[in-house]
Amino acid sequence: PAVLCSAENCAGQLIAGGLLQMPAGGTLSLSMQATIRPRVSGRIRDAVNGSPLANVEVRALSVGAYFYTPSAYTGADGSYLIERVYPGNYIVHARSASHIDELYPNVPCQTVNSPVTDCSGGTILNVTASGLQEIDFDLDASAVIEGSVFTADGASANQLSVTVGRVAPDGSVRVTTGVGMDGRFRLTDLISGEARIGAFTYNSFDQIFPTLY
Numbered sequence: 001p002a003v004l005c006s007a008e009n010c011a012g013q014l015i016a017g018g019l020l021q022m023p024a025g026g027t028l029s030l031s032m033q034a035t036i037r038p039r040v041s042g043r044i045r046d047a048v049n050g051s052p053l054a055n056v057e058v059r060a061l062s063v064g065a066y067f068y069t070p071s072a073y074t075g076a077d078g079s080y081l082i083e084r085v086y087p088g089n090y091i092v093h094a095r096s097a098s099h100i101d102e103l104y105p106n107v108p109c110q111t112v113n114s115p116v117t118d119c120s121g122g123t124i125l126n127v128t129a130s131g132l133q134e135i136d137f138d139l140d141a142s143a144v145i146e147g148s149v150f151t152a153d154g155a156s157a158n159q160l161s162v163t164v165g166r167v168a169p170d171g172s173v174r175v176t177t178g179v180g181m182d183g184r185f186r187l188t189d190l191i192s193g194e195a196r197i198g199a200f201t202y203n204s205f206d207q208i209f210p211t212l213y
Contacts, residue, residue, distance in 0.1 A: 002033045004087070004129065038131035040082040044074045044094055047106075047138040052078025056096045056139070061116050063089040063124055085131065091115065091122045092135050099139035100191055106138060108191050110175055143190040148183045149199050 005013045022028065040060050044053045058080045059071040072082045092104040093115045103109045103122030111118040125132060179185045179199075187197070200210035 002035070004035060035129070037083070038085045038087060038127050038129055040070075040085055040090075040092065040127060040132045040135055042080060042133070042135035042137070043078045044080065044096075044137045044139060045078055046099070047140045050138075052076065053096060053099060053139060054078065056080070056094055056099070056137075058082060058137075059093045059095065060085055060090040060127070061093055061114075062086075063091055063116060085127055087127055087129055089124050089126055091124060093122075094137045094139060096139055096142075097188055098142060099189075100142045101189060102137055102139060104135055104137065108140075110189065110191055142188055143192050144186065144188050145190060145195070145197065146184065146186040149179050149185060150183050 003013075003016050003018075005011075005016075010016075020028065020030075040058075042058070044056045044058070045051065046053055052074070054074055054076050056074040056078075057071055058074065059069050060082050061069055070082050070085050072080045074080045093101065093109060094104075095101045101109050101111075101115075103115060103119055104125070105123055107119065107121040109115045109119035109122070115122070125135070175187055175189050177185050177187050197213040198211060199213075
C-alpha cells in the first residue's frame, strides 16, 4: 500500500503497485500514506576565514537514467536546504560567483556544461528516504580576469554579441561572460593556474572572427 516511486508520476514504475480487485458494485475503501521526499542540507564557508557564504547555488545532480536536479541557495548564515529530492545517487555541486565551484567533497569543478560528465573526483552520495545532512563545503576565493574587447574602429564589441571565455587545457570552454555596453568584461570563478582567453560568438552570422588572446 506504500510503494515510493523514484520519478515524477511514478513513470516507468506503475506496475510496482498492488493489484486491486474491483468490486462488481458498491465502493472500495482504502487509505494511502503520503511521505515527504528527502532533503539534503549543509553549510558553505570560505576556506580561508571560515565565514559563511550567501547566495551560493547548491545542486543535487542525479547520477543515473532519471535526470532531475533539485537545488537551493545558501542564506546569510551559509546554510542551504534542498527539498523534494528523490531517493537515489547524486553528486552535489556548489556554484558561486565569487568562489571556485566545487563537487562534494571540495573538488574544484569549473564547467559551463554538466559537472557529472565534465569533472571527476566527486563522491557519489546515496540519498535514502531519510535524506542527507552536513554536506558542507569550504570554498576557495576565485581568481578574476578583466579587460575589454573593441573592434579596430574602436566600437564596443557589445554590439556584436561577443562572449569572452576561459579555455581549459583540453580545449573546452569552462567559464564565460558577456561583454558590457562599455566593451569591458569580467571573468570570475577562475581556478588559479594557466589559462587561455577567447572572444567569440555562437552566432555564425556575426561579423568578427573568433579570437584567442
